[in-house]
Amino acid sequence: MIIIIKKKYFILAGIIMFLASLFIISTTKIIIPVYNEEIYLEAEQLCRKKRQIRPEDPPLEGLDVTELQLGLEKAGYYLGEHHGVYEYKTIEAVKQLQHDNGIEPNGIVCDEVWAAMFKGESETKITSSEDPTGDLVLIVDLDRRQLTVLEDGKEFAKFPVTIGLPQSPSPVGDFYVKNKGYPKGSGFGTRWMGLTVPWGGYGIHGTNNPGAIGSHGSAGCIRLFNRDVEKLYEWVEVGTPVILNSERTPPKFRDVYQKGAGGQAVVYLQRALKEEGVYEEPADSFFKEEEEQAVKKLQSKYRLPETGKTDANIIYLLGLR
Structure with missing residues (x-):
């Protein structure tokens, strides 16, 4: 019995020490970057490492080429369309940038080319x-x-x-x-x-x-x-x-949004409800109980049936159409 009691106290002490260590960790600001395989895979999937853009036949196409054209334009080397095609005009702009920065003017977009597109200080x-x-x-x-x-x-x-x-x-x-x-x-x-x-x-x-x-x-x-x-x-x-x-044009809205809906359109709906003074939660893109109650408040305000889900009238009243 004594051994069992001591064992229980030993386990209890271990739990207390573990919780204390968690408290210390949670209140300590760790600034050393940590490699995490799960985070790495997520980031790698979302922001894949750039391929090397180079002159090819047929020409390379993609968002990375559009990004290159934007950077060249900002640096004063390109005035064409942002069509995402690595064709003659874009290649010549790269070659001119390479020449001006002591890089072999071969049209191959290496790391030095990306770096050379920025000159000056940031607006930090x-x-x-x-x-x-x-x-x-x-x-x-x-x-x-x-x-x-x-x-x-x-x-x-x-x-x-x-x-x-x-x-x-x-x-x-x-x-x-x-x-x-x-x-x-x-x-x-x-x-x-x-x-x-x-x-x-x-x-x-x-x-x-x-x-x-x-x-x-x-x-x-x-x-x-x-x-x-x-x-x-x-x-x-x-x-x-x-x-x-952003003040950009919001997405197109359907008439009905109800509990369980989600997405970018719901964010704009939530923010519109907040402007009406019937919603105070973050615009997290999820239509939940709070959003349902907010819609009911708005419907009550305009003497509409209190269904808790939007219709064409609510979308119009919120200025979303």
Whole structure:
């Protein structure tokens, strides 16, 4: 019996020590990037390492070529269409950039070409040399291509960013950082922070193409200069809110949205309900009980049947059509 009691106390002590260690870990800010296979695979799938763009017959096509054309345009070397085809005009622009920067003018887009497209300083603004200690919220203005860090509601830092191309737009909504990592050997820079966007995988990360920062050039992720994303990585913890805003034309809306619906259109619906003063939750893209109650409040306000699901009248009243 004595042995059993001692064993119980030993187990209890072990549990207490384990919980204490969890508390210490949870209250300690770890800033060393950690390689995580799961995070690496997610990031690699979403932001695959760039292929090497080179003159070929038939010419290469894709979003990476569109990104190249945007970067060349920003650097003053290209004035053509952003059609995503690596044809004569784009090749000649690359060759001229290579010539001007002491790179062999062969039209092959190597890392030196991507780096040469950016000259000058970033538009980074940080208000303090000390790391933030308060509660952080990240606000991404997709129209201005800018990420603002708020500490306890006050601006702490601003970073220029690259956002999604028109063919692959960045999401709009209220999300959170779901994971952090340092995927090695990939084309998305030195840090990765995944976001809780439910209809696709998106993240905040660095770049191997600094020339495209400040433009549309990604597959939907938010890219920063590597030096900027490394700072941000140190400040941000898993669970940090990330709000992505844009005044771009919203998606087309159907008449009926009800509990269980989800997607980008629901984000705009949630924000419209918030403007009406009947909804206070984050615009997380999920139509839940809270959204149903908000729609009922709006229906009551306009003396409509309180069904809790939208119809053509509600969509019209919310200005979504």
